Amino acid sequence: MAKLRPHFVLFGDSITQHSFANEGWGAALADLYSRKADVFLRGYSGYNTRWALLLLDKVFPKVSSSAPEVVTVFFGANDAALPDRGSQRQHVPISEYKANLHQIVSHIKGNSETTVVVLITPPPVDEVGRRVYARTTYGDKAEELPERTNEVTKLYAQACKDVAKEAGVPVIDLWSLFQQTQNWQQAYLSDGLHLTPRGNRVVFEELVNVLNCRPYLTADELPMDFPPFSEIDWKNPSSIFQAKE
Template identity: 65%
Template structure:
């Protein structure tokens, strides 16, 4: 029997989920060691529109071993303001919701056992984004660099609501990261390293919330079989038995 596959599909926040300092994808791989293969498909800078073009490449419908879980974590780039530096990443709100629905529909069509979890974009700390932009731009353009934020927390909130609506209509679980983070009064410094991407603490929140959902949908770590017997169960006189059905 093939080992379960969990695919993490998203933008840079997913791509960075295997960073050494407490990435949520790395924590998931550790939790599910020998129980599931954690496959990273995070694409820095991508939005939901561009993700649609990759569905058949990353998730072919004829796959013999489709994933049992896919996390879908887009929206932070879609919510970039259309008149600022990151305007190429912007996707209108209504299209973003429709894109998520199309992604979920494709993933559900892979197999009756494939489960999908949506994750909202995180809140935006505008001061953190401005400080990060100031650092980058002054290094390149000097003190006259523009410091207007390319994202706002208000816009991120609208996209988070659209993500929640898409999850409700598709009847899939969701991690409302936008709301969860802001329950902590110090969320800006605690969970975000540059006003957008996650600190180790922010990664921990994603991991813990995802584990709660996995436990609730029958994918708890203890419910999945080991890929091979424990070493204590290996017959030293006939170790080849570990490879027999």
């Protein structure tokens, strides 16, 4: 079956999975491209790049006719979990993280060279916010030390940017962008890691900026898949569809 609209795929961890929630960045993107592009959510809470590799053939099968026009790749928050604390099972060494990102980009580009792959760095970590969240959620069982630190996450964000430069694909540096705002911890992060509505808005606006650099992918330029109702002749409704064919 031929595609009626371009396909955008959002591939990532929980920050992507949650992006279709109220005021989420994925929902905003789907709304902006309503009737112009299909936005597919492929976010997997808790996943790191090691596990993401196991999904590549299923999420991005080698069928050229179904290759997406745009893919966001948003992993790293879990890879950056510290190996000696509560989320150690999610930790991926930084060298492997880089290699995994390269493999993800290569797989997607191998299916279609025209696919625009956009890497997104992990956001910064508010360690105080993570401790507050842990105590609120787990009470006395909460660990005293945060399972992630902003210092370590910075290294993964830089690795993501390095991969983007090496692979020749655009990148959104959330780690740096968020910290340009005063009180970014409360403004952009709901629990020290996941995004508030304002944080989601930043991701959405930055992604739209990337797409707007490619006029053929802008919401203004992409056509609607079928004529607006105002153009339909109510006495002979099929005529406009026959004319379009």
